[in-house]
Amino acid sequence: LFLANMSHEIRTPLNGIMGFSELIVDPEIEEQLKAEFATHITRNSEQLLKLIDQIFHLSVIETGKVRITREEFRIKLLLLSLEQKFQNKIKDSKKNIKLFLCTDLKEDKIITDYEKLDLIIENLFDNALKFTESGSISIEYFREKEEFLFKISDTGCGIGEDEYDIIFDPFTQGRETIRKIKGGSGLGLSNVKNYVILLGGKVW
Numbered sequence: 076l077f078l079a080n081m082s083h084e085i086r087t088p089l090n091g092i093m094g095f096s097e098l099i100v101d102p103e104i105e106e107q108l109k110a111e112f113a114t115h116i117t118r119n120s121e122q123l124l125k126l127i128d129q130i131f132h133l134s135v136i137e138t139g140k141v142r143i144t145r146e147e148f149r150i151k152l153l154l155l156s157l158e159q160k161f162q163n164k165i166k167d168s169k170k171n172i173k174l175f176l177c178t179d180l181k182e183d184k185i186i187t188d189y190e191k192l193d194l195i196i197e198n199l200f201d202n203a204l205k206f207t208e209s210g211s212i213s214i215e216y217f218r219e220k221e222e223f224l225f226k227i228s229d230t231g232c233g234i235g236e237d238e239y240d241i242i243f244d245p246f247t248q249g250r251e252t253i254r255k256i257k258g259g260s261g262l263g264l265s266n267v268k269n270y271v272i273l274l275g276g277k278v279w
Contacts, residue, residue, distance in 0.1 A: 084126055085123070085126060087122075088119040088120070088122040088123040088126070089119075089123060091115060091116070091118075091119035092116055092119045092120060092123070095112040095113075095115045095116045095119070096116060098112050099112045099113060099116070125201075126262075129262040129263060129266060130262065132194075132262075132266045132270075133245065133262055133265070133266060136266065136269045136270075136273075141270075141273055143188050143191070143273060143274065144188050144189075144190070145186050145187055145188055146186065146187075146188075146189055147184050147185070147186045148184065148185065148189055149183070149184050150183050150184070150185050150216060150223065151183070151216075153189065153192065153193060153196075154176055154196075154214065154216060155176070156193075157193065157196060157197065157200075157214075158174070158176050160197070161174055161197075161200055161204075161212075161214075162174055164200075164201070164204060165204065165212075168204060170204070170207070170208060170209060171209040171210075172204070172207055172209060172210060172211060172212060173210075173211045173212075174211070174212055174213075174214075175211055175212070175213040175214070176213075176214050177213060177214065177215040177216070183218055183223070185223055187274050187275075188274060191270050191273070191274055192274070194266075194270065195225075195267050195270050195271060196214070196225060196227070198263045198264070198266065198267045199225075199227045199264075199267060200212065200214065200227060201263065202263055202264060203227055203228075203229040203231060204229075206229070206231035206232050207229045207230055207231035207232075208231070209230070210229070210230025210231075211229065211230055212227070212228070212229045212230075213226075213227070213228045213229070214226075214227050215227075215228075239279075242264055243264050243265055243267070243268040243278065244265060245262055245265040
């Protein structure tokens, strides 16, 4: 089942890398076109690397070998450190999207795994960016007594109410027609859910 689900997702960027790599060394092709081919190679390489990273996280989770390292840090600093990275991703996507980073004014500290929380928020952002063509992506943070709430919203195509219970399942994505257009492995949100649970939280 795993190989059946992953075969197409791995082969697509790999075929792109191989195809454009063959063209880029052709002496008869114009330099301007070669520059475009190089961009395609980079983009496909990033896509393949991201997929391998998602498979790695799924493997670690399923084997029960996830190491949780808890430390105290300021939430606002984590979000601000992600802001520039997200702005760069929006720029690279060439989409007309504005990023809104909304935090309250409190200098709240949290004790959890910094790396895992960073990974969770970035995966949710990547998902929002993927399905949003224009408009905005907002990242908000609230505190309710001893609970910390992170909210990511966007002006993208949305999720049907009948899909709420399945989008966090591995290899599962909503809306078949959109999935075919956008592609994807269906692992990102599954890994998010598993890491959130391991950190003692919940996601919806």
